[in-house]
Amino acid sequence: MIKVFAPASVANIGCGYDTMGFAVTEIGEEIQVTKRPDDKLVINEIVGADLSYNPEQNVATIAIQSLLDALRTTQGFDISIHKFFKPGSGLGSSASSAAGAVFAVNELLNRPFKREELLQFALEGEAFASSSYHADNVAPSLLGGVQVIRSYNPLDVFRVEMKSKLEVLLIFPDVEVKTAESKKLLPTNISMQTARNQWGNVAGLIHAFHIGDNKLLRSSIMDLIAEPVRKSAIPKYEEVKRIVLQHGSVGFNISGSGPSMFALFDLDGDIEQSIDDISGLYQDCDFDCKIYRSKIDLVGCKVIS
Amino acid sequence: MIKVFAPASVANIGCGYDTMGFAVTEIGEEIQVTKRPDDKLVINEIVGADLSYNPEQNVATIAIQSLLDALRTTQGFDISIHKFFKPGSGLGSSASSAAGAVFAVNELLNRPFKREELLQFALEGEAFASSSYHADNVAPSLLGGVQVIRSYNPLDVFRVEMKSKLEVLLIFPDVEVKTAESKKLLPTNISMQTARNQWGNVAGLIHAFHIGDNKLLRSSIMDLIAEPVRKSAIPKYEEVKRIVLQHGSVGFNISGSGPSMFALFDLDGDIEQSIDDISGLYQDCDFDCKIYRSKIDLVGCKVIS
Numbered sequence: 001m002i003k004v005f006a007p008a009s010v011a012n013i014g015c016g017y018d019t020m021g022f023a024v025t026e027i028g029e030e031i032q033v034t035k036r037p038d039d040k041l042v043i044n045e046i047v048g049a050d051l052s053y054n055p056e057q058n059v060a061t062i063a064i065q066s067l068l069d070a071l072r073t074t075q076g077f078d079i080s081i082h083k084f085f086k087p088g089s090g091l092g093s094s095a096s097s098a099a100g101a102v103f104a105v106n107e108l109l110n111r112p113f114k115r116e117e118l119l120q121f122a123l124e125g126e127a128f129a130s131s132s133y134h135a136d137n138v139a140p141s142l143l144g145g146v147q148v149i150r151s152y153n154p155l156d157v158f159r160v161e162m163k164s165k166l167e168v169l170l171i172f173p174d175v176e177v178k179t180a181e182s183k184k185l186l187p188t189n190i191s192m193q194t195a196r197n198q199w200g201n202v203a204g205l206i207h208a209f210h211i212g213d214n215k216l217l218r219s220s221i222m223d224l225i226a227e228p229v230r231k232s233a234i235p236k237y238e239e240v241k242r243i244v245l246q247h248g249s250v251g252f253n254i255s256g257s258g259p260s261m262f263a264l265f266d267l268d269g270d271i272e273q274s275i276d277d278i279s280g281l282y283q284d285c286d287f288d289c290k291i292y293r294s295k296i297d298l299v300g301c302k303v304i305s
Numbered sequence: 306m307i308k309v310f311a312p313a314s315v316a317n318i319g320c321g322y323d324t325m326g327f328a329v330t331e332i333g334e335e336i337q338v339t340k341r342p343d344d345k346l347v348i349n350e351i352v353g354a355d356l357s358y359n360p361e362q363n364v365a366t367i368a369i370q371s372l373l374d375a376l377r378t379t380q381g382f383d384i385s386i387h388k389f390f391k392p393g394s395g396l397g398s399s400a401s402s403a404a405g406a407v408f409a410v411n412e413l414l415n416r417p418f419k420r421e422e423l424l425q426f427a428l429e430g431e432a433f434a435s436s437s438y439h440a441d442n443v444a445p446s447l448l449g450g451v452q453v454i455r456s457y458n459p460l461d462v463f464r465v466e467m468k469s470k471l472e473v474l475l476i477f478p479d480v481e482v483k484t485a486e487s488k489k490l491l492p493t494n495i496s497m498q499t500a501r502n503q504w505g506n507v508a509g510l511i512h513a514f515h516i517g518d519n520k521l522l523r524s525s526i527m528d529l530i531a532e533p534v535r536k537s538a539i540p541k542y543e544e545v546k547r548i549v550l551q552h553g554s555v556g557f558n559i560s561g562s563g564p565s566m567f568a569l570f571d572l573d574g575d576i577e578q579s580i581d582d583i584s585g586l587y588q589d590c591d592f593d594c595k596i597y598r599s600k601i602d603l604v605g606c607k608v609i610s
Binding site: 015016017018019148151156158160187188190191192195196197198199200201202203205207210213220225 | 320322456496500501502507
């Protein structure tokens with residue numbers, strides 16, 4: 001028996017649609033996996049989410065099956081999933097499940113694959129959940145830190161170390177956004193002008209992480225593509241943005257396809273005041289909102305027992 | 306009297322259309338500037354290029370006028386320009402003129418502006434030459450090194466230090482490409498898919514420069530937007546690409562809008578063999594081609610006498 005923690009993650013980081021994400025320490029899910037005497041994949045328990053127990057309809061088991069197929073083994077497993085954040089919140093719930101599941105099974109089987117090699121299997125699970133093949137949540141949840149997917153074909157992923165120590169505020173107003181639906185809102189074509197501005201910001205973001213330039217970080221974490229269409233689905237988006245930037249956030253945007261938002265802070269920012277103001281904002285309109293204060297997770301999936 | 310050297314430069318660096326460029330040590334132009342007793346801007350000599358002597362039609366004097374206007378001075382200057390590479394070669398000829406001219410005048414006037422502040426004036430000259438406002442040649446020629454233009458409005462430029470020591474091969478098959486014409490060939494809209502792949506490469510490029518990962522550099526220096534339309538105007542483009550990659554180049558693409566090409570090399574690559582093969586290639590078809598072996602220029606414009 002093994003139990004692992006798979007962190008939640010923030011995809012896109014403003015300018016890097018489908019290209020980058022980072023993992024967070026404070027939320028995620030626990031996955032427990034046990035070998036079975038037969039060849040079945042059985043989901044025994046799912047806590048914290050209303051998801052399918054059918055192994056062909058659950059990202060965790062789809063990802064595990066992909067790993068087992070690569071090993072040409074028919075070993076079966078019992079799986080329990082405990083989610084500490086809601087699917088559809090924009091924090092990479094399906095990616096945590098997929099990453100945690102393959103990580104756990106690989107550990108139980110005495111690591112036939114290196115951690116990086118597990119990404120392809122986790123991606124198979126994620127592709128089922130979000131109807132698209134994207135790794136900007138799976139890669140950080142599995143590998144930790146800031147992960148960039150340079151290319152999908154061939155898959156080429158690298159990690160960017162952050163010179164500054166940053167904290168992250170995650171703000172989750174409780175409305176559900178389906179990633180697959182949300183992706184349909186995005187344009188299939190964009191102007192050269194917009195694309196150019198976006199990759200100027202991508203360059204700025206990567207450079208800012210490397211040298212710890214948080215002023216540049218704040219300018220670069222900007223999104224001309226998804227934010228304009230998606231923000232209207234997020235209650236009080238502009239107000240939250242105004243609050244955190246006013247209190248010195250060094251980067252704010254939608255987390256993945258939302259409705260969660262993220263705000264990065266360095267030591268000069270006032271996280272506590274931001275939390276108070278945002279809590280007050282949602283209380284005033286009687287709207288349920290969860291706020292998490294977290295660090296960037298640098299580890300990825302880890303064994304907890 | 307002052308004489309300055311303004312380096313040539315390579316814009317785009319594959320994936321960063323209109324967003325980045327680097328300066329080179331081996332080619333550029335010399336600009337000599339002398340104060341006049343009156344308020345006129347007079348171009349006395351242009352060597353190496355067939356350009357206008359009309360101060361309202363030459364990038365150097367247009368850039369100088371923009372600087373003088375900002376200073377509200379009516380000081381006049383005599384200007385001589387000596388170009389060591391051809392306009393229309395894709396190596397930022399107009400940018401060198403614009404950068405060198407404002408740098409020289411600023412020096413003669415005892416530096417009323419910081420070097421970085423000269424960029425806006427040089428851009429005015431460049432905008433005249435290429436019918437568009439782009440800084441990916443002007444910034445490296447003026448400031449040296451790898452320069453990234455994150456944003457044009459407001460203008461936000463930063464420099465990326467390269468961890469690896471790289472040499473650059475510049476290959477100029479002697480056909481003229483007009484930047485303004487060449488820009489018209491590019492699509493005004495691109496697919497999200499293409500844009501995403503492009504900014505994945507931009508992220509890879511910046512990261513690769515920072516950590517000195519030349520394998521990643523080679524993968525990231527790729528262009529899905531300008532190269533496909535522009536390469537057909539460049540004689541033997543695919544053959545040159547094949548030669549340098551075969552000899553270990555860590556990044557090849559069109560320099561600016563061409564026809565020049567650039568190839569980066571680290572110590573593992575074989576520059577000399579690349580030069581031989583490329584020379585042979587063009588000799589076989591009786592085509593005039595200049596090849597320069599250079600270092601990345603880290604200084605930008607400099608006073609030479």
